[in-house]
């Protein structure tokens with residue numbers, strides 16, 4: 014039960030937090046996302062609407078890259094193996110650094126920069142390696158909630174974009190706590206402006 018709460022609740026909260034931060038710092042992306050939701054027929058998001066929000070989708074992917082909600086995965090090596098020339102005997106406890114991988118300059122130009130366009134069809138920087146972008150893990154234990162997470166995140170953002178414009182200092186750098194799952198320790202100061 015604890016795992017399900019962590020897996021299904023904290024992760025989507027972290028994703029939304031990161032999206033809200035960067036959309037507050039990059040108003041041009043906020044405007045793009047708002048234009049997409051306002052173009053929908055209904056105020057509430059239907060399943061078929063998910064494909065009609067390409068900018069929101071790009072921003073979500075970039076948020077999941079920049080602040081990987083599950084930064085590392087624990088693994089227990091069940092038989093002797095070798096990874097990139099390193100011998101790992103059976104019984105080794107290994108950690109897979111998803112956050113690290115998603116910030117490697119070898120894969121991602123300007124890795125610390127918020128640049129949702131890197132996931133657009135004409136760039137697809139994530140295609141450099143099948144495990145370059147893995148916020149939902151990989152293999153048999155890959156997240157079972159990944160599509161549901163997309164629905165949750167986009168539904169909340171849809172309501173926020175319709176009701177508010179928000180601002181975050183462009184120079185703001187979140188003081189992150191990575192002890193458990195990552196969160197900004199200052200509560201992320203934002204200025205909300207209700208839309209008329």
Ligand code: HEM
Pocket residue numbers: 017020021022024025028082083086087147148149150151153154155156157158159161162
């Ligand atoms: C943005 C949101 C989410 C992220 C980033 C995320 C991330 C992950 C990751 C990295 C794993 C893999 C763990 C591993 O390989 O050891 C995982 C597994 C899992 N996730 Fe998610 N998750 C998210 C949302 C959700 C939601 C909404 C649910 C349920 C409604 C969920 C349920 C699960 C479950 C049950 C597993 C375990 C699967 C297994 O062990 O076979 N997750 N998640």
